[in-house]
Amino acid sequence: MSDPTPDEVRRLRAVDGLSVREIRARTGLGRNRVYELLRGVPPPEWTRRPNAKDDLRARAIELRASGCSVPDIAARLGVAKSTAYQWVRHLPARPDDDITRAGGRARMKAAADARWAAHRAERDAARAGQHERAATTVGSLDDRDLLLLGAAVYWCEGTKSKPWRRDDHVQLVNSDPGLLALFLRFLETCGVDRSVPSYRVSIHETADADAATTWWARRLGLPPDRFGRPTVKKHRPTTVRRNVGADYHGCLVINVPRSRELYWRIEGMIAELFRKAGGTGVDSAGR
Structure with a gap:
């Protein structure tokens, strides 16, 4: 006897x-094979428990x-809220429920x-006080300060050679106008005018x-004719980005030629x- 066709098995169901x-007794097929052939075919009502x-x-x-909320349904039927929700989640809530x-x-x-207004006001005042005291610590910046700050900024944010x-x-890429303004001051201290980089x-x-x-x-006082074509990054809809809106201006790439x-x-x-701070320093490969 030849094996029954899938259509025959589905007809029996x-x-x-x-x-x-x-069906197994009628066809001689194994249990897994019968379930595979019956995939998508609902069982007869009499087999349901x-x-x-x-x-x-x-x-x-x-x-x-009738307009009851999930908590009301759970309370009336004596079941958990999660159970009530599973039973009725396919039904839309009333619009006035959403408003409520x-x-x-x-x-x-x-x-x-x-409740937190007083705490936030106290925190903001303390923060402003720390900002004011920190500002007096900075004072004026001379060329040496700008050189050390600019070098540190670049080593943190700029492109660096690799051993390989x-x-x-x-070249430096960043989205913070303040940090970029500081780096441009560093370049000027090194003799690189703002008209030189691209x-x-x-x-x-x-x-x-x-x-x-x-x-x-406009923000950094840069010559418009030194700007190249923008690099446009493809948007991924599944990515949750917060750098959107009128305050989003992307990143600025500063590239210094013959540098x-x-x-x-x-x-x-x-x-x-690094040496004076007790570190190991930087070798010839930039490490």
Whole structure:
């Protein structure tokens, strides 16, 4: 006897209403094979086992349709809220329920804001005081200060040679206008005018690249004719990005041409800073 075809097995289920055990006895197929062939075919009603909570589920659906909330349904039926939610989650909530919940959340937020208002005011005042004291510590910056600060900024944020790839040139990419302004002052202290480097904006495609280019040029006093074509990064819809809106201007890329000796100078300053701080210094490979 040849094996039955999939259509024959499915007919025994859908038309004749046989159980898996009866189909196995009729066809001689194994259990796993029968289940595989019956995938997607619902079992006949007579094979379903009664569920003690079927009546409660039906009642939960009725209550939801009448406008009851999930907590109300759970309380009335004596079940957990999670169970009630699973039973009625496919049913839409009433629009006024959403409004009620939104109003409740707003009231809770207002109460929390009022409760923490004094603490936040005290914290903000303490922060402002620390800022003021720290500002007096900085004082004026001379050339030596700018050289050391700029070298440290570059070593943290700029491109560096690797042991396996020497690339001794100065390029820095960042989105902080204050840090970039400090680095430009460092370059000027090293004899590199702002008209020497080339500039480029790196920004997501959802933003206005031309407007960002204009913003950076004005913000840092850079010559517009030194800007190259922006680098546009492809947007990934699944990525949750917070750098959006009117305050998002992307990153600015500062590239200093013919800057090998300047890179070596930065490398040397960092090595000496590390040595005096008790570190191991920087070797010829930039490590």
